[in-house]
Amino acid sequence: MSESSTAAPGLATRLRWELSDSLMLARRNVAHVRQVPERLLDATVQPIMFVLLFAYVFGGAIHVGGGGYREYLLGGILVQTLTFGIIGPAISIATDLTEGIVDRFRSLPMSRSAFLYGHLISDLASATLALVIMTASGLIVGWRIHSDLPHALAGFALLVLFAFAMLWVGMLLGLLARTPDAVNGVAFILIFPLTFIANTFVPAGSLPEGLRQVAEYNPVSALAAAVRALFGNPTALPSAAAWPLQHPVLSALGWCLLILVLVVPLTIRRYRVRTAG
Amino acid sequence: MSAAGRSTALPTGAHDGVVAEGLGKRYGELWALREVDLDVPPGSVLGLLGHNGAGKTTAIRILTTLALPSAGRASVAGLDVVAEAARVRERIGLAGQYATVDGLLSARVNLEMVGRLYHLPRAIARARARELLERLGLLEKADILVRTFSGGMRRRLDLAASLMGEPPVLFLDEPTTGLDPQGRNDLWTLLRELVDGGTTLVLTTQYLEEADRLADNIVVLDRGRIVAAGPPEELKARVGGERIEVTLASEEGLTSAAEALSAFADGQSVTAPEELRVTMPARAGTRLVEVVRALDAAGVDALDVHRREATLDDVFLAVTGSHGSPETPATEALAR
Ligand SMILES: Nc1ncnc2c1ncn2[C@@H]1O[C@H](COP(=O)(O)OP(=O)(O)O)[C@@H](O)[C@H]1O
Ligand SMILES: [Mg+2]
Numbered sequence: 143m144s145e146s147s148t149a150a151p152g153l154a155t156r157l158r159w160e161l162s163d164s165l166m167l168a169r170r171n172v173a174h175v176r177q178v179p180e181r182l183l184d185a186t187v188q189p190i191m192f193v194l195l196f197a198y199v200f201g202g203a204i205h206v207g208g209g210g211y212r213e214y215l216l217g218g219i220l221v222q223t224l225t226f227g228i229i230g231p232a233i234s235i236a237t238d239l240t241e242g243i244v245d246r247f248r249s250l251p252m253s254r255s256a257f258l259y260g261h262l263i264s265d266l267a268s269a270t271l272a273l274v275i276m277t278a279s280g281l282i283v284g285w286r287i288h289s290d291l292p293h294a295l296a297g298f299a300l301l302v303l304f305a306f307a308m309l310w311v312g313m314l315l316g317l318l319a320r321t322p323d324a325v326n327g328v329a330f331i332l333i334f335p336l337t338f339i340a341n342t343f344v345p346a347g348s349l350p351e352g353l354r355q356v357a358e359y360n361p362v363s364a365l366a367a368a369v370r371a372l373f374g375n376p377t378a379l380p381s382a383a384a385w386p387l388q389h390p391v392l393s394a395l396g397w398c399l400l401i402l403v404l405v406v407p408l409t410i411r412r413y414r415v416r417t418a419g
Numbered sequence: 420m421s422a423a424g425r426s427t428a429l430p431t432g433a434h435d436g437v438v439a440e441g442l443g444k445r446y447g448e449l450w451a452l453r454e455v456d457l458d459v460p461p462g463s464v465l466g467l468l469g470h471n472g473a474g475k476t477t478a479i480r481i482l483t484t485l486a487l488p489s490a491g492r493a494s495v496a497g498l499d500v501v502a503e504a505a506r507v508r509e510r511i512g513l514a515g516q517y518a519t520v521d522g523l524l525s526a527r528v529n530l531e532m533v534g535r536l537y538h539l540p541r542a543i544a545r546a547r548a549r550e551l552l553e554r555l556g557l558l559e560k561a562d563i564l565v566r567t568f569s570g571g572m573r574r575r576l577d578l579a580a581s582l583m584g585e586p587p588v589l590f591l592d593e594p595t596t597g598l599d600p601q602g603r604n605d606l607w608t609l610l611r612e613l614v615d616g617g618t619t620l621v622l623t624t625q626y627l628e629e630a631d632r633l634a635d636n637i638v639v640l641d642r643g644r645i646v647a648a649g650p651p652e653e654l655k656a657r658v659g660g661e662r663i664e665v666t667l668a669s670e671e672g673l674t675s676a677a678e679a680l681s682a683f684a685d686g687q688s689v690t691a692p693e694e695l696r697v698t699m700p701a702r703a704g705t706r707l708v709e710v711v712r713a714l715d716a717a718g719v720d721a722l723d724v725h726r727r728e729a730t731l732d733d734v735f736l737a738v739t740g741s742h743g744s745p746e747t748p749a750t751e752a753l754a755r
Contacts (some may be wrong), residue, residue: 159538166535170524177523177564246519246580249483251509252536418487 156253163252167260171234172267184230185272189223193279196343204344209376216280217370218342221362223272224305225337228312231265232325235316244417258413262309269305273298288374297372300394304365307401314409317416336362345378346387358384361397368394428502433494435461436619437482437588443490444477444643451477453643455491459621459636461587464614466634466651467623468731473640475623476516479592482621483513496588509537512581516592516623518573519580522566526557526576529565530583537584544583551579554609570597578606582613589613591622595629607632627731631655639734647738658729658737659685659700663710666723667695679717683710689736700733701726 151159175182196219197212206214238244238257247257287294315332319325339356340346346357357363367390370377379387386393430440437459444452452474459465467475480486482495484504493500496510520529527548534544552558555575560568565576574597581589591610595603610633614620624630630637631651639647639654647654663683665676670692677688680699688699707726714721 162538163536166532170521170532173528174523241522242515242517242519243521245485245515246513246533247536248485249508249511249513249515250533250536251505251538251584 160253160256160259163256164259164263166252167247167256168263168267171260171264174234175264175268181230181234182268182271184226185223185268186275188226189219189272189276190279192219192223193276193283197283200343206345206376206378210284212280212283212285213375214345214370214378215343216276216285217373217375218340218366219280220273220276220301220369221304221365222337222342223276224269224301224308225333225362227265227269227272227305227308228315228333229325229329230268231261231309231312232316232319232329233322234265235261235313236319236322236325239317239416240321248417254417255410258313258409261313262306265309265312266302266306269309270302273301273305285375289372293372293374296391297369300365300368300372300391300398303398304394307398307405310402310405310409314405314412317409317412336360341366341378341387345380347378347380347383355384358387361394361401363387364390364393364397428492429494429497429499430492432458433497435497435587436463437465437493437495437621439478439482439491439493441491442478442481442488442493444474444481444486445489450489450643452481452488452640455638455640455643455645457493457638459619461619462614462617463635464610464620464622464633466630466637467621467640468625468627468630468637468734469623469640470625470731472642474643475640476592477643478640479513479515479590479621479623483511483590484508485513509584510587512584512586512589514574514577514581514591514594516596518570518577520565520573520576522564524565525562526552526565526568526579527561529576530579533580534583539584547583547585548579551582555579556605571599571602574598575602575606587617588619589621591620593623593625595624595626603629625731627734628728639731639738641735647734654734655729658733660703660729661701661705662727662729662733663699663701663705663707664723664725664727665697665699665710665714665719665721667697668720668722670695672719672721673697675717676714676719676721679713679719680710682713686737695722700729 196215201211201215204211244257315325315328319328339353340360340362341357342362346354346363349357364386367377367379367387371390430438432438437457439455439457442452442455443450455478457465467478469475477486481488482493482500484500484507487501495507498507498510500507524532530548530551531544534547535541539547552561555578557572557575557579560572565573568576574594578591578594581591595606598606610620622633634651637649637651637654638645663680665680667673667676673690673692673695676697677690680688680697683701683705684699685702686700688697690697707724711724714724
């Protein structure tokens with residue numbers, strides 16, 4: 143019965159288990175989506191709705207220099223949708239914590255961090271899916287990439303990095319929330335100003351004084367401007383734009399790294415506290 | 420994780436079963452567990468007995484590495500539960516007080532996942548999941564989402580999950596709470612088989628009868644402390660096995676009833692005047708008919724005379740002279 147050796151497993155074995163445990167938990171999350179497909183709406187239907195809504199309903203009323211509105215719009219919607227990616231991991235982690243399943247995991251000889259990595263892997267997969275769907279819907283409504291291949295790839299890489307950072311924010315939120323319902327409220331208070339007081343849908347320069355400054359230093363604006371620049375889409379920047387918007391790629395990269403440097407250690411610490419007896 | 424690096428501090432006499440020495444857990448001002456010593460030899464069964472809030476779950480959580488002790492030390496399968504927590508987890512199975520299964524997966528997928536997280540090869544995890552589903556009567560519902568399961572089915576699945584790793588040491592926190600009598604009997608049979616196969620078992624319960632049926636040793640907890648410990652026979656000898664309870668029509672008969680009963684008593688009888696009730700530990704082989712005759716001869720107007728098994732309350736009464744601290748009566752806990 144206890145024929146397993148008493149020696150502690152070596153480093154290579156532990157790394158292999160770390161990976162296989164994380165993938166196992168990611169598969170569990172994917173299986174959940176199959177039971178509750180609504181959870182995938184954020185990543186599928188919602189971005190298409192935003193593209194159509196802004197392209198056809200508001201698009202006629204908004205004018206952006208240097209190209210059509212749709213050319214401008216897509217960079218903003220890509221970043222906005224990935225910001226909404228905070229909600230997915232926050233809700234699933236808060237739900238797991240209230241349902242006691244984490245106690246089951248903690249009593250098993252699996253890697254402790256696999257729980258977080260499992261969520262990271264499955265949610266990164268759904269963010270990538272959202273990215274693909276939005277790109278496709280953009281192409282359908284007439285948006286195009288005008289830069290060369292290296293710049294286009296850099297644009298997508300930046301988007302994936304941003305999605306990754308937002309997932310960590312979401313995990314932290316899930317670990318801080320007392321209930322899954324609390325997540326929704328907090329997430330919307332966080333995400334709406336972040337994505338609307340920005341250059342997401344209209345150039346920052348067209349916002350009233352005060353809001354304009356907020357928008358100019360908003361990380362979402364930096365990201366949207368960087369993506370537009372890398373794809374060769376109109377950025378609609380006034381010549382007097384604030385520094386972050388003058389150097390969008392650099393500041394977008396800086397924001398992503400800053401968020402990760404702050405949020406990753408906090409998340410790991412919070413996870414340990416939440417699951418310590 | 421936080422204790423990686425800490426050197427092992429095994430309790431004295433640590434062996435392949437479970438040993439605890441001066442174990443304590445503090446929550447703020449409250450000691451949920453205090454100075455608890457345990458010794459569960461390999462292949463034996465310990466019954467942790469106590470009312471709600473006695474500290475049973477706290478003890479289980481520390482021994483299964485889910486909580487850190489505030490004082491003392493403990494070993495499971497010869498390993499320190501704090502410094503060697505990761506390796507302890509390879510050797511234990513746990514079914515907690517509340518089922519910890521995934522409602523959005525089927526029973527089979529739940530078990531296979533747990534098996535994979537014990538790092539079993541896929542084929543073995545699959546085979547063992549099937550075997551346990553069959554053994555616990557869940558095979559018909561194997562591919563149905565667990566969120567549709569009844570409380571009893573969830574508990575059985577949780578138990579199956581705790582057995583996926585074929586653990587040499589098994590911890591069950593109130594495993595039969597919420598099960599019907601049939602399910603309870605089936606579980607007892609299953610646990611007996613496991614123990615006969617060499618498994619060391621620690622289980623908690625609020626029912627003396629259950630501890631008596633399964634345990635080689637019983638530890639009674641009250642407000643975090645051990646108030647009695649020993650083999651069931653020893654404890655029962657202290658409290659007496661059966662009780663005869665007489666409920667009267669009026670207060671007058673109380674004294675004469677107690678007197679009439681003393682002829683059959685194996686220990687002190689207890690009178691509860693508010694409830695008009697006299698309870699007596701009955702000598703083995705006492706016949707109820709004779710008791711009724713004796714009461715009648717003494718002119719006692721009895722509304723009800725019945726025989727029952729000794730309960731946890733009787734143990735507390737015998738050991739401490741008080742009823743212990745039932746924060747919630749056992750019947751309420753059962754309905755939860
Ligand atoms: N996480 C906790 N924080 C504060 N108090 C707790 C916690 N867990 C248990 N307690 C308290 O510790 C005592 C023992 O609880 P528990 O071990 O659950 O008892 P039992 O399982 O015997 O019913 C109770 O008074 C309970 O309220
Ligand atoms: Mg308990």
